Amino acid sequence: AAARSRAMRSPAAPAASANLAVEAAGIYADFSRQPLSNDVRAALIQLCREQGLEARRDAMFAGQAINTTENRPVLHAALRSRLGLTVDGRDVDADVAAQLQRMRAFVERVRDGHIRSVTEQKFTDVVSIGIGGSSLGPQLVCTALASTADGPAVHFVSNIDGAHLADTLARLNPATTLVLVMSKTFTTDETMTNANSAKAWLAGKLGEDAFAAHFVAITANPAQAQKVGYAPERTFEFWNWVGGRYSLWSTVGMPVALAGGYEAFAQVLAGAAAMDEHFRNAPLEANLPVALATVGVLNRNFHHMGTHAVLPYAQRIALLPKYLQQLEMESNGKCVDLQGQRVNYATGPVIFGEPGTDGQHSFHQLLHQGTDRISVDIIAVAKDTSALPGHHAKLLANAIAQADAMWTGSTS
Numbered sequence: 001a002a003a004r005s006r007a008m009r010s011p012a013a014p015a016a017s018a019n020l021a022v023e024a025a026g027i028y029a030d031f032s033r034q035p036l037s038n039d040v041r042a043a044l045i046q047l048c049r050e051q052g053l054e055a056r057r058d059a060m061f062a063g064q065a066i067n068t069t070e071n072r073p074v075l076h077a078a079l080r081s082r083l084g085l086t087v088d089g090r091d092v093d094a095d096v097a098a099q100l101q102r103m104r105a106f107v108e109r110v111r112d113g114h115i116r117s118v119t120e121q122k123f124t125d126v127v128s129i130g131i132g133g134s135s136l137g138p139q140l141v142c143t144a145l146a147s148t149a150d151g152p153a154v155h156f157v158s159n160i161d162g163a164h165l166a167d168t169l170a171r172l173n174p175a176t177t178l179v180l181v182m183s184k185t186f187t188t189d190e191t192m193t194n195a196n197s198a199k200a201w202l203a204g205k206l207g208e209d210a211f212a213a214h215f216v217a218i219t220a221n222p223a224q225a226q227k228v229g230y231a232p233e234r235t236f237e238f239w240n241w242v243g244g245r246y247s248l249w250s251t252v253g254m255p256v257a258l259a260g261g262y263e264a265f266a267q268v269l270a271g272a273a274a275m276d277e278h279f280r281n282a283p284l285e286a287n288l289p290v291a292l293a294t295v296g297v298l299n300r301n302f303h304h305m306g307t308h309a310v311l312p313y314a315q316r317i318a319l320l321p322k323y324l325q326q327l328e329m330e331s332n333g334k335c336v337d338l339q340g341q342r343v344n345y346a347t348g349p350v351i352f353g354e355p356g357t358d359g360q361h362s363f364h365q366l367l368h369q370g371t372d373r374i375s376v377d378i379i380a381v382a383k384d385t386s387a388l389p390g391h392h393a394k395l396l397a398n399a400i401a402q403a404d405a406m407w408t409g410s411t412s
Helices: 038-050 053-061 092-111 136-144 162-170 189-206 210-214 222-227 244-249 251-260 262-281 288-302 320-332 364-369 391-408
Strands: 021-024 027-030 125-129 153-157 177-182 215-219 235-237 307-313 350-352 374-380
Touching: 021 262, 021 288, 027 288, 038 053, 038 288, 053 262, 092 235, 092 251, 092 262, 125 162, 125 189, 125 251, 136 153, 136 244, 136 251, 136 320, 153 162, 153 251, 162 189, 177 189, 177 210, 177 251, 189 210, 189 215, 210 215, 215 222, 215 251, 222 235, 235 251, 244 251, 244 262, 244 320, 251 262, 262 288, 288 307, 288 374, 307 320, 307 391, 320 350, 364 374, 364 391, 374 391
Parallel strands: 125 153, 125 177, 177 215, 215 235, 307 350, 307 374
Antiparallel strands: 021 027
């Protein structure tokens, strides 16, 4: 829905165009409350073709070095789909499969109690230390799947503020706590500072020998991890061709597998693979990621909406706006093009959001009656998983009502 100031609306709702819904991989997107006509949609698709989107997409899946800054391929899709590529003389599919199989074996042995602590106790808690892409994605998915989790409780620490780590560790028993340290370079200051403090906490409680049994490294720089004391068998790898904000589908997803079982993580991979297949093969006119992207370009550059609200009407994906802040604002938060020339168009909105219905009693007043134009994504989950009668129907009613009110407005 495009939220606009009441003063800018006509009393009647704008006419909706036909065929303004796209469906793929279990996601149904309704664009009927966007400022779109069939002619505008056609022009946006033409813009995609003029910009070479199809060629760039195909180059990504072919393993070409489309990351021109670092001269690297961008192959997060290879983490969940077999692409048959070779990078730096390595079989990408084989390397991914080997690391995921190592992770699966480790996760299953932790969950069934074969891998135990230095005191021979089963691990009941996991502390996952990382920041940015090494934290936001796994935390989102662990929260989303929490209702079906049957493994150790997972706690995430990212901030270098000591309160974050200290408050987390204060609630835990060191004898039953496993620590995952996630860093692409294994030199990230916040992560390594927190990891060293956690190591000191564990040594103070259980002795220096506890480190080997309680700490795991997940990194694209295994040599650095081993240099600072992590054993090869407790070091799990991902690769430089994985952007941090896309690393969830690599061994960085270990917290998901520990909490809910490897099969839960495998389903996350399968869902992403299904969307990869759709994005790769669907024509631009019926391509869901393309539809979302072009509407974003339309609202940001032609309707001058500098802010975008993501409103999940689903408590379990409450962290989605936070994850998308990095995914979109880090990816598109640039002021130069691939040739280093300053661009003369807007490259991305400011992303914010909170779950509904909380936001309705907070910032929705500005969305409905403020002076700024703000684009909005309202996200609902069709199936009720709470088993509390009446709640889900009211939640969906609120989501649909908000969309209608933002688009239609009201008379004075």
